[in-house]
Amino acid sequence: MHASEEAQTESDASRSTDQETPARREFLRRGITAGGAAVLAGLAPESRAAAATPQWMTRPGQPFSNYGLPSPHEKAVIRLIAANSAVSGNGLSWTPLHDLEGTLTPNGLHFERHHNGVPQIDPAGHRLYLHGLFERSLSFGVDDLLRYPMVSQQCFIECGGNSNSGWNEEPLQAPAGSLHGLASCSEWTGVPLSVILEECGLHPDAQWLIAEGADAAAMNVSIPIGKARGDALLALYQNGERLRPENGYPLRLVLPGWEGVLSVKWLRRLQAATEPVMARNETARYTELLPSGKARQFTFVIEAKSVITRPSPGQHLAAPGWYPISGLAWSGRGVIKRVEVSTDGGKSWIDANLQTPVLPRCFTRFRLPWRWNGESCILQSRATDETGYVQPTRPALIAERGRHGYFHYNAIVSWEVSEDGSLSHVYA
Amino acid sequence: MSMPESSAPSAARLEERTARRGPQFASALLLGLLTAPAFPVAGPGLGQALSAAEVAAININVFPNGAGLPPGRGTVADGQALYAARCEACHGIRGSGGSADELAGGAHGLRGNPPDKTIGTYWPYATTLFDYIRRSMPPTAPRSLSDDEVYALTAYLLSLNGIIHGGDTLDAVSLARIRMPNRDGFIPVDAR
Numbered sequence: 001m002h003a004s005e006e007a008q009t010e011s012d013a014s015r016s017t018d019q020e021t022p023a024r025r026e027f028l029r030r031g032i033t034a035g036g037a038a039v040l041a042g043l044a045p046e047s048r049a050a051a052a053t054p055q056w057m058t059r060p061g062q063p064f065s066n067y068g069l070p071s072p073h074e075k076a077v078i079r080l081i082a083a084n085s086a087v088s089g090n091g092l093s094w095t096p097l098h099d100l101e102g103t104l105t106p107n108g109l110h111f112e113r114h115h116n117g118v119p120q121i122d123p124a125g126h127r128l129y130l131h132g133l134f135e136r137s138l139s140f141g142v143d144d145l146l147r148y149p150m151v152s153q154q155c156f157i158e159c160g161g162n163s164n165s166g167w168n169e170e171p172l173q174a175p176a177g178s179l180h181g182l183a184s185c186s187e188w189t190g191v192p193l194s195v196i197l198e199e200c201g202l203h204p205d206a207q208w209l210i211a212e213g214a215d216a217a218a219m220n221v222s223i224p225i226g227k228a229r230g231d232a233l234l235a236l237y238q239n240g241e242r243l244r245p246e247n248g249y250p251l252r253l254v255l256p257g258w259e260g261v262l263s264v265k266w267l268r269r270l271q272a273a274t275e276p277v278m279a280r281n282e283t284a285r286y287t288e289l290l291p292s293g294k295a296r297q298f299t300f301v302i303e304a305k306s307v308i309t310r311p312s313p314g315q316h317l318a319a320p321g322w323y324p325i326s327g328l329a330w331s332g333r334g335v336i337k338r339v340e341v342s343t344d345g346g347k348s349w350i351d352a353n354l355q356t357p358v359l360p361r362c363f364t365r366f367r368l369p370w371r372w373n374g375e376s377c378i379l380q381s382r383a384t385d386e387t388g389y390v391q392p393t394r395p396a397l398i399a400e401r402g403r404h405g406y407f408h409y410n411a412i413v414s415w416e417v418s419e420d421g422s423l424s425h426v427y428a
Numbered sequence: 429m430s431m432p433e434s435s436a437p438s439a440a441r442l443e444e445r446t447a448r449r450g451p452q453f454a455s456a457l458l459l460g461l462l463t464a465p466a467f468p469v470a471g472p473g474l475g476q477a478l479s480a481a482e483v484a485a486i487n488i489n490v491f492p493n494g495a496g497l498p499p500g501r502g503t504v505a506d507g508q509a510l511y512a513a514r515c516e517a518c519h520g521i522r523g524s525g526g527s528a529d530e531l532a533g534g535a536h537g538l539r540g541n542p543p544d545k546t547i548g549t550y551w552p553y554a555t556t557l558f559d560y561i562r563r564s565m566p567p568t569a570p571r572s573l574s575d576d577e578v579y580a581l582t583a584y585l586l587s588l589n590g591i592i593h594g595g596d597t598l599d600a601v602s603l604a605r606i607r608m609p610n611r612d613g614f615i616p617v618d619a620r
Contacts, residue, residue: 086518086527087567116567130475131483138475139482148471195471210489216570218563220489224619269486276619277489278553280560284529287614289545293538298619404543 079109080178089117089216092159094181097328098312103355103363104154105184107239112246113159113182115217115281119266123250126214128196128234132272135201142250145234148191153233153256155361156330158183158302160259160286166394166409171425176312179425180413183330185363188254189237194229202229206272210279211253214268221262221286222276223255227300231256234267257332257361258300259408261286288405296405302332304391305410306339306366306383317421320374325352329364331385338384339366345378345414345428346393352381360386372417378428379415394427490559494604497558500575501599504592507584510577514566523547523588532588538613548589552614554606557582579603 070077077099083091093112095105105111112118123142131137162182165172172179202225209228212220223232233254236242243249248265255262261281276282276298288296306329311317325343329336335358340349355365366381383391392400394411414428490496511519523531523546534544543549547557562578564570573581583598591606592598 084527090567116564116570129478129483129486131478131487136475137478137483139478140475144474147474191471196475199471199473199475212489212563216564216567218488218570220559220563271487271489273489273491275491275493277559278492278556280556280564283552283556283614284545284547284550289538289543289550290615291539293543293613295538295550295614296617297614298616300618404541 077109079112079181080175087116089114092182094177095184096175096177097181097183097307097309098176098314100309101326101365103185103328103365104239105186105363107186107241107244107247110184110186110238110244110247111157111159111182113161113260114246115215115219117216118246119215120245121214121250121266126250126266126268128251128267129269130196130200130272131269132210133203133206133274134197134272135203136199138200140196142236145191145236145251148195150189150191150236151233152187152189152237153231153254154185154187154359155254155256156183156185156302156363157254157260157263158330158332160261160299160302160407163305163409163413164406166411166413167398167403167406169403171427173313173425175314176307176309176413176415180307182260183328183363185330186238187240188233188235189240190233190235190251190254193232193234193253196234197229200272202272205274208273208276210269210271210273210277211262211264211267212269212271213248213264214266219261219264219281220277220279221264221282222273222279223253223262224298224300225272227255227258255300257302257334259286259302262300286407288401288407290405291402296401299408300332302330303408303410304331304333304336304383304385304389305329306336306381306391307413308341308379308381308415311379311417311423312415313423313425315423317372317417317423319421320372322369322371325368325370325379327352327366327381329366329381329383330362331383331387331389332361333389334360334386336364336383337386339364340382340384341366341368341370342380342382343370343377346380346412349382372421374419376419377417378426379417379423380412380428382412488559488563490555490562492553492555492604494555494600497555497600497603498575499600500579501597502576502578502580502583503597504580504583504587504594506577507580507582507587510573510581511584514573515581518566523585531585534589538610546589547585548591548609550610550613552608552611554582554586554591554603554608557585558603 077096079093081093095109095111127139127141129139159182163180165179207225209223210220211223212218235252235254238247243252251267252265253263253267288299306327308325308327310326311323317323325341329339339352341352342349352366352368358364392411397411414426415423416426417423518526518528519531520526524533531547534546534549536544538549558578561581579598583596586592587594
């Protein structure tokens, strides 16, 4: 196909006939949305012949770079930020899930939740201190930890407050990432916490570890000893490179499958104790008030959840035709076994394809080719994990929890496609 | 609950153990070079012993039973003045809220719509106030308050919530003794 043919309008491309494959339509659509075709479309007819040899094939390219950056054409793919007006370091930024594919989150787009900014830590001045109910109180430098046996573990981290606008009476209109993007997935590499606990000689009475960060909030939380001795990781690397400052450089805890506040960044101290410390962030916050007036506390595990990232609000279907439905599912309890997609608001469901390998406590990419007939419809996805747990409907979740729990919202998400091809967030 | 530091070995014992550990570890390594699997399951033992004084200097955790509370004391009156100077701009007059959380004055409790989650209606432990203020507040200058000032602010916030009286003074003993109204308001879900 010539580039000039690619310069057809989007509706031309989408009007293509039935003998065309969905893959070709997808190629056309992506070529156009990537911007190159739009540029070519603006060329005068006499220039189109020259466009067969694009300008970047006629001159040497840019030199090497010490650290690569995304294309300038992708500059809109960013974390959107929401922070406290009076304390700029208290807030969050969302992973733009609607702009990403696959299962791993680029390091520069991993979501952030900070309680008082990102500390700029010199690793030479940072140590991990362990004390309390141990035979030996010990401290470790970062260089020390780099000499320990390491493991790599892929997992998502999700803030317990992710998706919390779902409790609102009215559906918030925002891109998928700005509703559900306090979740990201990385490969974390570091020292199993169990190895360090073993060296310190954990006392049999120790039931909790009180973890503390070296940030300006000295953020602290309590972690049950079972998880600490299980798959807890002292992470030094994220997706192959040392942690980014906003993700805990030089050292963070990673507790796979558990709410993000427990994966303490800038980890500085672990105190072994018989009881939880009852920190502010495990009592006043990260607890879920029920209609009864009682509150759920220590709700660590992230339950199964899914969201369609494409198409999603802010995106636009140009004309009836084939579109890929693509989304993410994850469960803190293990492997995603099944993701179903509905295009009729939950009346009927069809199994989506799961990208392999499907890994426990990781983002699982699901995809389904879909032919939009041009009518208004509601897209949904529903995840089932290895325990058999099925992602609940919003009415079912609210019937169980009320509307004021704030944390751990994991209900089915609904996107409405209008006849004009625009998408919006609805409750259905 | 035993005190979290109760089993901490003395500095002398630690030094003795560390001294013993060194040669043992070295010989284990030598042995490992001859016979062992390529990937050790244990660490190389690079931790440095922490003295009790070092632990005391870094440990700012305060537990519900009062473990970790430092010496010192503060009055409600002192706390009121400190609050006006250091806290009110964000937390509002008498803890009424602003750019930061509402801290007092819960009007319709936890079953209202929306519920009123304040220190008085929601927080299960008074010791959490001391722990959190000392480590985190104020955000513009964390760790700038003295222990006496943290006791005073804790006292003022508890008095605003009707939990202690305006003439009261707080210290480690009296703070640990306070039972908060919502002490039994929480259901542990995934804890053990």
